[in-house]
Amino acid sequence: xxxxxxxxxxxxxxxxxxxxxxxxxxxxxxxxxxxxxxxxxxxxxxxxxxxxxxxxxxxxxxxxxxxxxxxxxxxxxxxxxxxxxxxxxxxxxxxxxxxxxxxxxxxxxxxxxxxxxxxxxxxxxxxxxxxxxxxxxxxxxxxxxxxxxxxxxxxxxxxxxxxxxxxxxxxxxxxxxxxxxxxxxxxxxxxxxxxxxxxxxxxxxxxxxxxxxxxxxxxxxxxxxxxxxxxxxxxxxxxxxxxxxxxxxxxxxxxxxxxxxxxxxxxxxxxxxxxxxxxxxxxxxxxxxxxxxxxxxxxxxxxxxxxxxxxxxxxxxxxxxxxxxxxxxxxxxxxxxxxxxxxxxxxxx
Numbered sequence: 001x002x003x004x005x006x007x008x009x010x011x012x013x014x015x016x017x018x019x020x021x022x023x024x025x026x027x028x029x030x031x032x033x034x035x036x037x038x039x040x041x042x043x044x045x046x047x048x049x050x051x052x053x054x055x056x057x058x059x060x061x062x063x064x065x066x067x068x069x070x071x072x073x074x075x076x077x078x079x080x081x082x083x084x085x086x087x088x089x090x091x092x093x094x095x096x097x098x099x100x101x102x103x104x105x106x107x108x109x110x111x112x113x114x115x116x117x118x119x120x121x122x123x124x125x126x127x128x129x130x131x132x133x134x135x136x137x138x139x140x141x142x143x144x145x146x147x148x149x150x151x152x153x154x155x156x157x158x159x160x161x162x163x164x165x166x167x168x169x170x171x172x173x174x175x176x177x178x179x180x181x182x183x184x185x186x187x188x189x190x191x192x193x194x195x196x197x198x199x200x201x202x203x204x205x206x207x208x209x210x211x212x213x214x215x216x217x218x219x220x221x222x223x224x225x226x227x228x229x230x231x232x233x234x235x236x237x238x239x240x241x242x243x244x245x246x247x248x249x250x251x252x253x254x255x256x257x258x259x260x261x262x263x264x265x266x267x268x269x270x271x272x273x274x275x276x277x278x279x280x281x282x283x284x285x286x287x288x289x290x291x292x293x294x295x296x297x298x299x300x301x302x303x304x305x306x307x308x309x310x311x312x313x314x315x316x317x318x319x320x321x322x323x324x325x326x327x328x329x330x331x332x333x334x335x336x337x338x339x340x341x342x343x344x345x346x347x348x349x
Contacts, residue, residue, distance in 0.1 A: 005139075005172045016078045017237050022300065023307060027232040029201075030251050034226030034278035035258030036287045041344050044332035054328045055335050056321065060295050061157055061194055061219065061272060063127040066096035067321050068289055068336055072223075072276050072297035073131045073159055073198070077106035082116030084306045089119035091313040092126045095321070098295060100129035100159055104149040105136055120154040129196065130155035134162045135174045137183040143190050150193060157193050159221065160184065163200040165253055166230040169246045171239045181215050188216025199223035201230050201277055203255030206263040209271070219272035221297060222261055225254030227278030228300055258291060265292030282323020289336055290345035 021027060058068045071088050075081040085101060092099040099119075107114040120128065130153045132141060137160075150158055167173035188195045197204065197212045198221035204212075209220050235247020257277040265273060275288035276297030285296040298320075305312040328334065331344040 005174050016080065018233060019075055019078075019080060019084070019303070019307075021233050021236045022228060022303060025233075025236050027229055027236065029226055029229045029232075029278070032225045032252040032254065032256060034224060034284070035256035036226075036279075036284050038258065038347060038349050039287050039291070039345050040348050041286070041290075041327060041331050042346055043330055044344075047329055047332035049329070049332065049334055051325070051329055053334050054325050056324050056328065058295065058336055060098060060127060063098075063156060064096070065098055065127065065295065067317075067324065068285065068293075068295040069095075069097045069317075069320060070274060070276070070295050070297035071097060071099040071302050072299035073100035073102050073129065073161065074299050074303050075102040076104060076117045077102070077110070077113045078116065082113075084303065085116060085119050086122055087306045087310050087313055088302060089122035089126070090310065091317055093123040094314070095317050096125065097317070098127040098129070099123065100297075101131050101153060103131050103133055103161065104152065105133060105141070107149060107152060108141060108145050114152050117149075117152050127157075128153055128155050129157050129159045131159040131161060133167075133174070134160040134180055134184065134197075135164075135167060135177055137180060137187065138176045138178070139174055143187060146187060146191060150191070155193060157196050157219070158191060159196045159198050160187075160217075161198045161200050161223075162204075163202075163230065165202055165250060166200055166234055169231055169234040169238075169243055169250070171234075171237060171243060181211065184212070184217065185215035188218070194218035196221055196274070198274070199254075199277075201225060201228055202253055203257065203260045203277065204264070205255060205260065206267045209264045209268065213268065213271060219274065220264060221274035221276055222257060222264065222293075223297075224257030224260040224275075224277035225252065226257050227280075257288070261288060261291045261293050282320045283327060285320065286324050286327035286339065287345060290339050290342075292340070
């Protein structure tokens with residue numbers, strides 16, 4: 001394995017920077033969109049159902065969810081991150097949503113911050129995802145380290161996030177992506193939980209999904225372009241003019257979220273599929289589900305609310321649930337399954 005390119009203190013500082021930048025700076029994609037705006041639902045003026053008939057519950061990776069919502073991987077490793085994760089876990093438990101944590105690399109490097117990720121005590125019944133950068137399999141992390149971070153979270157699955165653009169622009173980023181398919185294959189064969197492959201805002205194509213599935217990955221989170229641009233985030237952290245320029249040049253790099261969903265689902269009808277990348281409300285969630293996703297992940301809306309208060313988080317979830325329910329009611333679909341099987345979503349290109 002290659003030696004780490006940054007120290008534990010630098011990793012921890014980066015975590016703090018990421019929260020601050022995402023909350024305080026405009027780091028959203030400038031021109032590329034999720035593609036979801038190119039679709040609209042056909043309104044059903046006589047839905048032939050009562051609001052109480054609407055059921056937005058679902059199952060994912062063998063666990064029941066009250067809504068098709070994932071609190072996407074965001075943070076951990078600092079005191080502020082620990083507070084955010086606790087609030088997120090508590091709301092996930094209250095509403096029976098899925099939740100992922102941010103990269104746990106810092107917990108491997110600095111075990112004393114592991115408690116900022118140890119949220120199972122706040123969310124005993126929730127579908128929880130541990131998280132590590134796939135590229136770390138070429139650095140200080142192997143099967144043992146992955147087992148450790150799964151144990152910290154008592155996780156139901158492990159997300160391997162894939163972020164070549166971010167690492168390339170990031171100061172002292174880890175850029176040796178050579179041989180990772182073989183290492184992911186080995187990891188998938190040895191872990192006691194499923195492995196989920198996730199991008200971080202640049203999208204996963206059907207071609208790459210096929211390669212990932214072929215080595216044992218059991219679910220895909222497309223994390224497409226159209227939301228937070230991690231190239232822009234890293235440009236805010238740049239230490240040189242070159243890094244800053246690269247971040248701005250590639251601010252809109254990637255595959256739109258809607259394109260990722262449709263292309264992967266067309267080729268792999270059964271693969272558990274998460275839609276994320278620029279989703280901001282329940283209408284986006286419903287569109288993603290209708291396009292073929294099983295659940296939908298949101299990060300920025302949850303981060304903003306969690307930084308304010310527990311009440312703000314609860315209000316956000318109530319709104320998201322109401323928005324998804326409204327779509328089903330006004331398209332005449334009683335369940336998410338019926339929504340997927342209907343022709344309610346139409347392209348307006």
